[in-house]
Amino acid sequence: MSCIRNRPAWMHRGISCRTIIQAKGVYSLMSKRVIIIGAGLAGLTAAHAAAKQGATVLVVDRGPIGIGTNSALANGFFAGPSEKYSPEDYIRDTLQAGRGLNREFMVRLVAREAPSAFQRLRSAGVLLKERGAQRCVVSPEPSVIPGVALMRKLADLAKSLEGVHVLPGFQVTELPCHNGKVCGVRGFNRKGEEMDIDAAAVVLAAGGAGAVYRRHDNQKKILGQGYSLAARAGLDLWDMEFVQFFPLVLADPRLPALIVYPPFAREAKLVDSAGQSILEKHGLGDVNDAIVKKRDSFSALLFEEAQAGGVFLDLRGVPASAWDVHPLALFKKLRFNFREKPVAVAPAVHFTMGGLRTGETCETDIGGLFACGEILWGLHGANRMGGNALTECVVSGAVAGRSAAERALGEMPVASCREKPRQLPATCTVPEAGEVRDILSAIRATAWECAGIVRSDEGLRRGMERVGAIEDRLMRLGSAGPGGRSALEDARAGVLVLHAILQASLGRRESRGSFLRSDFPDEDDGNWRRHSCLGYDANTNAFAVKYLPVEGA
Numbered sequence: 300m301s302c303i304r305n306r307p308a309w310m311h312r313g314i315s316c317r318t319i320i321q322a323k324g325v326y327s328l329m330s331k332r333v334i335i336i337g338a339g340l341a342g343l344t345a346a347h348a349a350a351k352q353g354a355t356v357l358v359v360d361r362g363p364i365g366i367g368t369n370s371a372l373a374n375g376f377f378a379g380p381s382e383k384y385s386p387e388d389y390i391r392d393t394l395q396a397g398r399g400l401n402r403e404f405m406v407r408l409v410a411r412e413a414p415s416a417f418q419r420l421r422s423a424g425v426l427l428k429e430r431g432a433q434r435c436v437v438s439p440e441p442s443v444i445p446g447v448a449l450m451r452k453l454a455d456l457a458k459s460l461e462g463v464h465v466l467p468g469f470q471v472t473e474l475p476c477h478n479g480k481v482c483g484v485r486g487f488n489r490k491g492e493e494m495d496i497d498a499a500a501v502v503l504a505a506g507g508a509g510a511v512y513r514r515h516d517n518q519k520k521i522l523g524q525g526y527s528l529a530a531r532a533g534l535d536l537w538d539m540e541f542v543q544f545f546p547l548v549l550a551d552p553r554l555p556a557l558i559v560y561p562p563f564a565r566e567a568k569l570v571d572s573a574g575q576s577i578l579e580k581h582g583l584g585d586v587n588d589a590i591v592k593k594r595d596s597f598s599a600l601l602f603e604e605a606q607a608g609g610v611f612l613d614l615r616g617v618p619a620s621a622w623d624v625h626p627l628a629l630f631k632k633l634r635f636n637f638r639e640k641p642v643a644v645a646p647a648v649h650f651t652m653g654g655l656r657t658g659e660t661c662e663t664d665i666g667g668l669f670a671c672g673e674i675l676w677g678l679h680g681a682n683r684m685g686g687n688a689l690t691e692c693v694v695s696g697a698v699a700g701r702s703a704a705e706r707a708l709g710e711m712p713v714a715s716c717r718e719k720p721r722q723l724p725a726t727c728t729v730p731e732a733g734e735v736r737d738i739l740s741a742i743r744a745t746a747w748e749c750a751g752i753v754r755s756d757e758g759l760r761r762g763m764e765r766v767g768a769i770e771d772r773l774m775r776l777g778s779a780g781p782g783g784r785s786a787l788e789d790a791r792a793g794v795l796v797l798h799a800i801l802q803a804s805l806g807r808r809e810s811r812g813s814f815l816r817s818d819f820p821d822e823d824d825g826n827w828r829r830h831s832c833l834g835y836d837a838n839t840n841a842f843a844v845k846y847l848p849v850e851g852a
């Protein structure tokens with residue numbers, strides 16, 4: 300007997316149709332389901348953990364499962380305690396990078412839980428090699444990004460696990476809530492069909508927002524959709540002004556903005572336009588150390604050098620054997636003769652430190668809504684130590700998945716919220732060809748020019764004005780077809796996140812970690828050892844900002 304027409308793929312994967320009611324685009328699974336939004340490292344870790352507890356899990360992603368995420372671009376470095384690196388040293392270094400704005404309980408939680416999280420990865424068949432204070436994923440082929448190897452393994456595992464179902468190409472547009480609790484997700488699939496999917500618990504593992512900027516090394520659709528969903532559902536966004544730049548990203552206009560994956564060969568030179576060594580000029584010791592531990596100051600310095608005339612990576616002296624192993628093997632696919640001429644490099648946006656507040660169980664202030672991975676706030680403070688993002692994903696993913704399963708299994712089956720979709724203005728018009736793409740370019744240009752590596756009051760105010768104009772344009776637009784709808788939702792998310800970054804940056808009158816102001820160049824612990832906290836009001840499309848003291852300070 301079939302009670303479902305047009306079954307989505309995940310329904311074929313063993314969920315009994317007797318338990319599912321489809322009515323007017325509302326899927327109501329009368330079970331104790333956990334929905335995970337985002338199939339990156341955090342989301343897939345959460346899926347494994349929730350399934351292990353016995354929950355039925357549905358993983359949705361706007362793209363494919365595992366690949367297409369920022370996790371798949373990762374260099375595969377995990378920070379965390381090991382035999383050679385004590386938990387105390389790890390905690391000290393993470394706090395030092397965060398410049399007093401980390402949530403210390405999260406740092407301690409990660410220090411405690413990381414070793415067992417690494418062990419779980421190994422049990423899942425991931426090859427993790429110790430390298431000094433870090434562990435790194437070993438890719439089976441040097442020309443495959445370690446993150447791709449990692450995510451392929453975890454995606455295959457997720458698809459094979461009893462109780463885990465996947466729904467690629469599903470874009471979540473709303474988190475319906477009832478009486479302060481989340482009751483599922485609302486979104487649309489690749490055909491543009493609007494669906495509500497009910498759940499007893501939802502895990503938001505939707506990643507960061509690097510692609511809001513013109514120059515970034517993220518996947519191009521990582522536009523802060525998760526922050527936007529959360530803010531519209533009523534959650535505060537914390538410390539959104541802290542955006543991390545990676546010092547060395549390809550900057551030749553003929554090449555993609557690919558990160559120059561560390562570690563650097565000893566023979567590689569970083570030179571200015573006159574051919575002078577930048578490391579010697581600025582008394583910097585080791586480039587690999589600068590990337591892991593001094594990412595903010597190193598990025599700012601290279602930004603200035605790039606503005607002044609350019610920064611070039613000269614790989615001509617690197618021996619032939621190095622081109623066959625990671626990381627240089629990755630460059631062999633690019634159409635550029637790195638062995639004959641230096642390539643232009645410059646900093647680009649890499650990571651967002653701000654995000655959603657949770658407690659130890661990764662539950663947000665909305666009941667049944669959990670968060671993990673890059674979207675989470677607190678571990679990194681004002682800047683992230685290299686390797687700590689992947690560690691955050693595997694630790695917080697496991698905690699969120701476990702907690703969500705416990706919540707779901709302890710709940711009565713949920714009833715559908717069936718709230719109305721967000722109302723678009725009656726006067727909305729379908730965008731002209733290329734219009735949304737132009738809007739996205741305007742968002743990215745504004746972010747880069749007004750909320751970039753070094754900010755100022757004047758630039759931030761200019762940015763706010765430009766954001767206002769972009770928001771007005773977007774308000775008037777409706778969607779044309781599923782592709783158009785997706786791009787429009789992305790642009791709406793991108794501008795909301797940029798608005799948050801600008802707003803939080805305007806108030807912070809100091810420089811700290813990744814956050815630099817030309818008009819307030821000093822770190823000011825007396826006045827600014829504080830967190831920004833932004834509350835979004837959908838009616839006025841404005842953020843109310845508060846700056847709150849650090850817990851326990």
Ligand SMILES: Cc1cc2nc3c(=O)[nH]c(=O)nc-3n(C[C@H](O)[C@H](O)[C@H](O)COP(=O)(O)OP(=O)(O)OC[C@H]3O[C@@H](n4cnc5c(N)ncnc54)[C@H](O)[C@@H]3O)c2cc1C
Pocket residue numbers: 336337338339340341342359360361362367368369370371372373374375376377378469470471472504505506507516517518521524525528558649650671672673674685686687688689690692
């Ligand atoms: C080039 C590069 C190299 C890096 N290398 C390292 C490294 O070696 N070590 C380290 O610690 N960190 C590294 N990082 C950072 C790290 O990779 C990321 O912080 C981490 O992978 C984020 O994982 P995540 O699971 O939180 O999000 P992601 O992997 O970005 O996954 C989020 C997923 O959610 C989906 N999604 C978002 N919104 C919606 C929605 N509304 N509906 C449906 N789906 C949605 C997205 O499509 C995406 O697939 C690197 C980052 C980059 C860009």
